[in-house]
Amino acid sequence: MLLPAAxxxxxxxxxxxxxxxxxxxxxxxxxxxxxEHALAKPWTDPxxxxxxxxxxxxxxxxxxxxxxxxxxxxxxxxxxxNVSGLxxxxxxxxxxxxxxxxxxxxxxxxxxxxxxxxxxxAKYAKLPKHVALLxxxxxxxxxxxxxxGVTGDEAQALLASGRTEELMDKVFSRYQEYRQAKDMVIxxxxxxxxxxxxxxxxxxxxxxxxxxxLMIMDxxxxxxxxxxxxxxxxxxxxxxxxxxxxxVLGVVLNKVPKRDHAIINAQLSKKLAAxxxxxxxxxxxxxxxxxxxxxxIAQELEARLLYGSAEDMxxxxxxxxxxxxxxxxxxxxxxxxxxxxxxxxxxxIRPLVLTSKDRADVLLSLAxxxxxxxxxxxxxxxxxxxxxxxxxxxxxxxxxxxDQLVPVIETPTGLFETARVVxxxxxxxxxxxxxxxxxxxDLAAQYIDANAIASQLAMPKQAKxxxxxxxxxIQEICRSQPQHIVLPEVGRPTRPL
Numbered sequence: 044m045l046l047p048a049a050x051x052x053x054x055x056x057x058x059x060x061x062x063x064x065x066x067x068x069x070x071x072x073x074x075x076x077x078x079e080h081a082l083a084k085p086w087t088d089p090x091x092x093x094x095x096x097x098x099x100x101x102x103x104x105x106x107x108x109x110x111x112x113x114x115x116x117x118x119x120x121x122x123x124x125n126v127s128g129l130x131x132x133x134x135x136x137x138x139x140x141x142x143x144x145x146x147x148x149x150x151x152x153x154x155x156x157x158x159x160x161x162x163x164x165a166k167y168a169k170l171p172k173h174v175a176l177l178x179x180x181x182x183x184x185x186x187x188x189x190x191x192g193v194t195g196d197e198a199q200a201l202l203a204s205g206r207t208e209e210l211m212d213k214v215f216s217r218y219q220e221y222r223q224a225k226d227m228v229i230x231x232x233x234x235x236x237x238x239x240x241x242x243x244x245x246x247x248x249x250x251x252x253x254x255x256x257l258m259i260m261d262x263x264x265x266x267x268x269x270x271x272x273x274x275x276x277x278x279x280x281x282x283x284x285x286x287x288x289x290x291v292l293g294v295v296l297n298k299v300p301k302r303d304h305a306i307i308n309a310q311l312s313k314k315l316a317a318x319x320x321x322x323x324x325x326x327x328x329x330x331x332x333x334x335x336x337x338x339x340i341a342q343e344l345e346a347r348l349l350y351g352s353a354e355d356m357x358x359x360x361x362x363x364x365x366x367x368x369x370x371x372x373x374x375x376x377x378x379x380x381x382x383x384x385x386x387x388x389x390x391x392i393r394p395l396v397l398t399s400k401d402r403a404d405v406l407l408s409l410a411x412x413x414x415x416x417x418x419x420x421x422x423x424x425x426x427x428x429x430x431x432x433x434x435x436x437x438x439x440x441x442x443x444x445x446d447q448l449v450p451v452i453e454t455p456t457g458l459f460e461t462a463r464v465v466x467x468x469x470x471x472x473x474x475x476x477x478x479x480x481x482x483x484x485d486l487a488a489q490y491i492d493a494n495a496i497a498s499q500l501a502m503p504k505q506a507k508x509x510x511x512x513x514x515x516x517i518q519e520i521c522r523s524q525p526q527h528i529v530l531p532e533v534g535r536p537t538r539p540l
Contacts, residue, residue: 122254124232124245126280127261138487147226156233157191179474246287255292270310296325351450377419400426429453
């Protein structure tokens with residue numbers, strides 16, 4: 044149920060003219076340009092008016108002081124949801140946070156349901172992965188425990204017992220508390236497994252939070268895909284979201300196959316424009332983002348660093364090899380592989396080597412190959428069966444050269460189980476994946492038209508109010524103007540004869 048809110052218009056048109064008017068580049072006066080043209084790249088902000096334009100716009104008529112208009116101000120939040128049911132939103136979230144942080148002083152990030160808690164992280168243990176990632180990447184001053192509504196376990200328990208409204212109440216209250224001091228909040232829709240239809244649930248969250256939806260369509264599972272298929276998926280997802288009373292702002296793609304990137308961009312943009320649904324670009328499938336790094340593998344293994352530097356854990360793993368044979372033969376195979384690659388003009392491999400912890404010969408040989416510079420070099424070494432222990436003499440040698448070694452980590456699981464876990468690692472971006480974070484920013488800046496998203500956010504929108512928003516606004520008014528009310532005493536009513 045959505046109720047119209049009486050909100051006076053805030054006059055965004057003159058602000059946009061001042062924001063983007065550049066006489067040296069424009070072909071005419073601001074009145075003739077149109078603000079859609081004015082927001083075309085490059086978007087400059089010489090007067091600092093971006094924050095003014097997109098700043099928080101309250102939608103309560105009582106809080107604003109009456110009026111009868113039903114046109115609200117610009118949106119102060121953006122709800123990003125993966126309508127493909129996948130979790131690879133990191134590059135787009137990083138790109139949007141970087142973009143808005145350049146134009147506004149107070150940008151935040153919020154998840155209705157905290158997803159994918161980090162297990163093996165000294166700094167961010169048990170925090171939702173993307174909460175920790177964006178807090179670290181953008182030095183957000185917020186308490187991370189305030190950056191999500193409820194945990195995944197709590198959400199599952201509430202939904203399983205039919206207490207959906209209680210879940211909505213908790214998320215709404217936490218969000219309203221968090222957004223108080225923010226100019227813009229990027230909200231990520233839930234990706235938690237096992238809680239029903241995610242598109243419908245995220246549509247409900249977006250409607251309750253009054254946050255326009257940016258649909259993320261992930262092509263990670265699509266080997267062959269056409270613009271027509273993507274168009275149909277986008278329109279179906281839009282209808283599902285609108286059925287929950289959510290406002291759909293536009294579409295972006297993620298992990299678009301490189302060979303099809305140009306043609307899909309051109310065709311899909313034209314189809315969506317004809318349907319009145321803005322298209323903000325698509326990030327191509329990328330080897331750097333899509334390749335597991337050593338720190339991500341260590342996270343999945345819950346491994347402990349024995350030797351080497353923690354900073355060196357942020358490195359690509361080209362492949363995974365198991366050394367269960369004679370170490371001399373293993374080294375020779377690596378040398379031959381690299382020689383063959385060199386003949387084809389390819390760089391040498393940097394494998395992650397799995398071996399049992401009692402194989403001191405493998406450990407010392409690979410360490411010597413790296414320290415002496417003779418090679419072959421590896422990305423790191425995983426020692427399985429951690430309870431076996433490293434001999435004291437071996438340990439003294441390795442500790443002496445520890446700062447020169449590749450990372451050597453240990454895990455309690457056996458060789459077979461370790462190999463299974465490593466092969467199933469879903470590459471992502473961790474708070475410590477600094478090179479991936481920078482690469483994601485570059486990808487988003489190149490392929491996502493953030494100006495198109497900002498222009499949609501800047502448009503005055505139909506003001507609306509959910510019952511929860513109405514109750515919250517009344518409560519805020521009461522808190523802001525406390526009154527001492529004395530009720531008159533009355534006598535006991537007499538019974539009529």
